[in-house]
Structures are given as structure tokens and as C-alpha cells.
Amino acid sequence: MRIGLLGTGPWARRVHAPALAAHPDVEFAGVWGRRPAAAAELAGPYGVPVHQDLDALLDQVDAVAVALPPSVQGELAIRAAEAGKHLLLDKPVALDPAVARRVAEAAQANAVASVVFFTLRFNADQADWLTEQAARDGWFTARCEWLGAVFTSPDSPYAASPWRQEKGALWDVGPHALSLLLPVLGEVRRVTAAAGPGDTVHLVLRHASGASSTLTLSLTTPPEAAVDGVGLELRGAAGLTRMPARNEGPAEAYARALDALHTTAAGGPAHPCDAAFGARVVEILAAAERSLATGTGLDL
Secondary structure, eight states, X not given: OEEEEXXXXXXXXXXXXXXXXXXXXXXXXXXXXXXXXXXHHHHGGGTOXXXXXXXXXXXXXXXXXEOSOHHHHHHHHHHHHHTTOEEEEESSSOSSHHHHHHHHHHHHHTTOOEEEEOGGGGSHHHHHHHHHHHTOOOEEEEEEEEEOOTTTSTTOTTTTOHHHHHHHHHHHTHHHHHHHHHHHHOOEEEEEEEEOSTTOEEEEEEETTSOEEEEEEESOOOGGGOTTOEEEEEEETTEEEEXXXXXXXXXXXXXXXXXXXXXXXXXXXXXXXXXXXXXXXXHHHHHHHHHHHHTSOEEO
16 A cells, blocks of 8 residues: 655654554655655655645555644545545544544545544554453443643653644543543543643543543643553443553554554455544544533533
């Protein structure tokens, strides 16, 4: 599968490009970026062409891997899907639920595969654990924490990201947390949000299964307190269980996302983390943002 990379930022350099270059079933076929000089700098070590014209890149590939801000990703994903290209997207798919739904509709209408890279959904230990928990009934409640130090650590490469500065933890790590809870507890029917220090957000969710969950999300956690800051705990008829700690980096997870895209594009079933799932996550995040603004819980 020939894949072109859209985006040139730290995440593209750290994860997307090396994973695309290393994958045995992928030909890293080109780079497009909004800044041609940055695209050339990223593409150089891999010996792949740089495209200043997005349509020229689309003509040369079977799929696109997108590493762009969510305010940009959605419209370009629609454009790629309408050109018949499979989609490997980052989270969140978009900042506007209407745009996210259009991405999912474009993928379906043009019969292209789509996978959204929710990191822990593609880590082996976490994926296996989630599958096991989703097969069990009787979950009563869950507690999820995603506490990062992006804005408090002096060496974070993501602190300068304008969209992260504007939207904070809710939109950056909130998608990850929701991607873990939804397959186990089911659809969200009501969300209530409250602000904490910095960009910290607390969410209370009511699920269609009858279970409830709480989320604490932050990118302004003091570095000393962000150690082991990602966790998920489930309690119910099966007892208490905690998600295993991460023991892989994002590049390994991204390689599995590429596997998933390849399988679906070859005629396999839709992946659980497809564009439609990504759009639902965006709808929940938008409702949480409205809850923060109004101080009230909202039904979905």
C-alpha cells in the first residue's frame, strides 16, 4: 500500500514518518505539508518526494496518513476520501461534530477504509485487556485519568501547538480516554463537565449500559505528579480490574494501526476505531465543552 503523509510537526516526525518507512506492507510514498520547507526537511532522510500540490500526492498514493491539527484534518480527509484514498487519521478527527460526521460519510460513500489512531487502542496489552473487559457484563462504574505535563514540562515538543493551547486536555487527551471507555461501558447518554486548575477538566458520564464513569484530564499537571498519569479502573460484578501499564511506545502502536488499515482496505471488516467512531467521540467532546460553558449536564 502506497501511503502519503500529510503533516510535518513533531508527531509526524516522531511517530508517523518512521513507522511508515519501517512497515513491511507500506511504501512511504511522499509528504505534503503546509510549509514546504518543513516537508522537505522531514522527507529528506527517507528519500521520499515532497509535494506542494495535495492533488498531485493523492494521484500517487492508495492512502493518506494525516498528522495535522484537527481544525485542518477534517476537510483534507474528506478531500482524500472523495479521491478514493484510504484514511489513517489522528484524533480528534475534527473540532466540529458536523465536519467529523462528513468525514465518516465521505469514507462510507467512497468505500474507503478508515482508522483513527487512538494510541492505546493499538497497544497490544491494552487492546487485549479491553477486549476481555468488553466481553464481561455487569460493570458498575469506571474511573479514568489522563494526566500529562505538556504545558508544565520545559522540554515538551507539543507545548507550542496552537490548537492544544486553545482546546486543552479535553480535546487532546479526552479522545484517548473516551476510546477506552466506550467499548466497555457503551454509548454515552449524558455528560457533565467541571473545570479544574489550568486546563484540567473533570467529566461525569452516564452510559447506555446504566454504568457511570468519571474522567480527569489535564495537560497542566505538575511534572512530578504526571508520573504514571494514565490509568483506567473498572468495578462491577466481575470485581475490580485495572488497565495494564503501557510498555510500548507510540511507534509500535502506529505500526498496528497501519496493519489495521491494510486489513480493512484489503476487504476486511471495518475497524472499531473507524471514522464513524471518531465522529462519535467528537460529538461527546463537543457536548462536554458545552457543559463546561453552561454549567449544566447535557443529554446526548
